[in-house]
Amino acid sequence: MGGVRKAADAIAARGPATPQERWEETGGYSPSTLASMIAGLVAAGDLARARGDNARAALYTGVADAWQRNTENRMFTTNGPVGDGHYYVRIDNDGDPNDGSQRDYGNCAGLHQENSVLDAGFLDFVRLGVKAPSDPYIADSIAETDASLATDTPSGRLWRRYTFDGYGEKADGSPWGFNSCTPKTFGRPWPILTGERGEYVVARGGDGLPFLRTMANTANDGYMIPEQVWDCPPNAVSERCQEPNLFGYQFGKATGSASPLAWAMAQYIRLARAIDAGRPVETPAVVAKRYAQGVQLSVPTLQLTAPADGSVASQRNVTVSGTTNAQNVYIGGGGQVLSVTPQKEFRFGGGAGELDFGLASKDTDTRDPNALDVIVGPGQTQSSVLDWRTASPVQLPMLPLAP
Numbered sequence: 001m002g003g004v005r006k007a008a009d010a011i012a013a014r015g016p017a018t019p020q021e022r023w024e025e026t027g028g029y030s031p032s033t034l035a036s037m038i039a040g041l042v043a044a045g046d047l048a049r050a051r052g053d054n055a056r057a058a059l060y061t062g063v064a065d066a067w068q069r070n071t072e073n074r075m076f077t078t079n080g081p082v083g084d085g086h087y088y089v090r091i092d093n094d095g096d097p098n099d100g101s102q103r104d105y106g107n108c109a110g111l112h113q114e115n116s117v118l119d120a121g122f123l124d125f126v127r128l129g130v131k132a133p134s135d136p137y138i139a140d141s142i143a144e145t146d147a148s149l150a151t152d153t154p155s156g157r158l159w160r161r162y163t164f165d166g167y168g169e170k171a172d173g174s175p176w177g178f179n180s181c182t183p184k185t186f187g188r189p190w191p192i193l194t195g196e197r198g199e200y201v202v203a204r205g206g207d208g209l210p211f212l213r214t215m216a217n218t219a220n221d222g223y224m225i226p227e228q229v230w231d232c233p234p235n236a237v238s239e240r241c242q243e244p245n246l247f248g249y250q251f252g253k254a255t256g257s258a259s260p261l262a263w264a265m266a267q268y269i270r271l272a273r274a275i276d277a278g279r280p281v282e283t284p285a286v287v288a289k290r291y292a293q294g295v296q297l298s299v300p301t302l303q304l305t306a307p308a309d310g311s312v313a314s315q316r317n318v319t320v321s322g323t324t325n326a327q328n329v330y331i332g333g334g335g336q337v338l339s340v341t342p343q344k345e346f347r348f349g350g351g352a353g354e355l356d357f358g359l360a361s362k363d364t365d366t367r368d369p370n371a372l373d374v375i376v377g378p379g380q381t382q383s384s385v386l387d388w389r390t391a392s393p394v395q396l397p398m399l400p401l402a403p
C-alpha cells in the first residue's frame with residue numbers, strides 16, 4: 001500500500017496535466033493519460049477506504065471526481081476544423097481546447113493547431129470506466145477521428161495514432177530516422193488501435209469479432225502482430241506513398257516496425273477476452289461503478305484563493321484558504337492528509353430567541369445555527385429591542401450569560 005499511496009499522492013499533486021502522454025512524445029492535458037490517472041485515483045481511494053484511511057480515500061476520490069467532471073472543458077473542442085468541429089483532441093496545452101493554441105508535434109509533423117490534431121485515446125475513458133459506454137461526447141468524437149485517422153486495407157480497417165503523425169517510414173519505404181525529415185516520414189496505422197476500437201464496440205454491446213480478425217490479418221506468417229502496417233495500395237503515388245516501395249512492404253502487412261509489438265499481442269488477447277465476456281475485461285469495477293452510469297455526482301462548492309493553482313510551496317508552512325459549503329475539507333501535502341472543518345460564516349440577527357440557560361446555545365431560537373441572534377429578555381421581542389426609533393442609539397438589554 002505504501003507504493004500505491006506514493007503513486008496516488010504524486011498523481012493528485014501533479015495532475016491533471018501530464019509531462020508525457022502515452023506516445024512518450026509530449027505533455028499537457030491528454031484524454032488517455034487522464035483516464036488512467038482518474039481510474040488510478042479511484043482505485044487507490046477504494047484501497048485506502050478498505051484500510052480505514054477515510055481522509056485519504058476522500059482526497060483521492062474528490063480529486064478524481066473533479067477531473068472526471070472536467071474532461072470535456074479541458075479536451076473536447078467545439079471549434080475544431082474537422083467534421084462538425086466537436087471532438088476530443090489529442091492533447092491540449094492549458095485545458096482550453098478552443099483557444100487556438102499550437103504546438104510542434106515533432107517527427108516531421110510540424111506546427112499545428114491543437115484542435116486540428118485527433119487521437120482515439122479518449123476511448124480509454126470508456127475502457128477504464130471513467131465515462132459511460134454511451135457517453136455523448138465520446139460518441140460525438142468518433143466520426144472526426146475516423147475521418148482523420150482511419151484507413152481501409154486488405155487486412156481491414158486500421159487507425160493511425162494521431163493526425164500528422166510522422167513516426168514511420170518515408171514514402172518509398174525507407175526507414176524513419178531521428179531528425180530525418182527530408183524527405184518526410186509518415187506514421188502508419190497501428191493494429192493495437194483496431195483492438196481498442198473493438199473494445200469500445202463491445203462495451204456498447206456490438207460485435208468485436210471483425211476487429212479481432214483485422215488484427216490477426218495484419219500478422220506475419222509467424223502470427224506476430226506488428227507495431228505499424230504499410231498503408232499504401234499497389235502503384236499508389238502520393239505524398240506518403242511511392243509504389244512500388246523499396247522494401248517490398250505489402251499493403252495491410254507489417255512495415256519495418258517492431259513485429260511482434262508485445263503491446264499489440266496483449267491487445268489481441270484483451271479483445272478476444274472481451275468478446276468472450278461480452279464486456280471489456282480491463283474495466284476496473286470500482287471505477288465503472290462510480291462513473292459509468294453517466295450520472296453526475298452532486299458535489300459541494302469549493303473556491304480556493306490560496307495557494308495559487310499550480311504553484312509550488314517554498315516554505316514549510318502553507319496557508320490554504322478559500323470558501324466552501326462542504327462539511328469537511330481534506331488537504332494533502334508532504335505525505336499527510338489533514339481533515340479540516342471549515343469555519344462557518346455567521347450572519348447577524350437571523351432570528352431572536354429568549355435567554356434559556358437550559359440550552360447549550362442559551363438561545364430558544366435554534367432555526368439557523370449560523371445566525372448570531374439577539375437574545376432578548378422574557379416578554380421582549382427582537383423588533384422592540386432593536387427598534388432604533390424608540391431610543392437612539394440602540395441600547396441592548398445587558399443580560400448576564402452565566403446564571
Ligand SMILES: [Ca+2]
Nearest residue numbers: 093094096101
Ligand atoms: Ca489550449
Ligand SMILES: [Ca+2]
Nearest residue numbers: 084086140141
Ligand atoms: Ca463531432
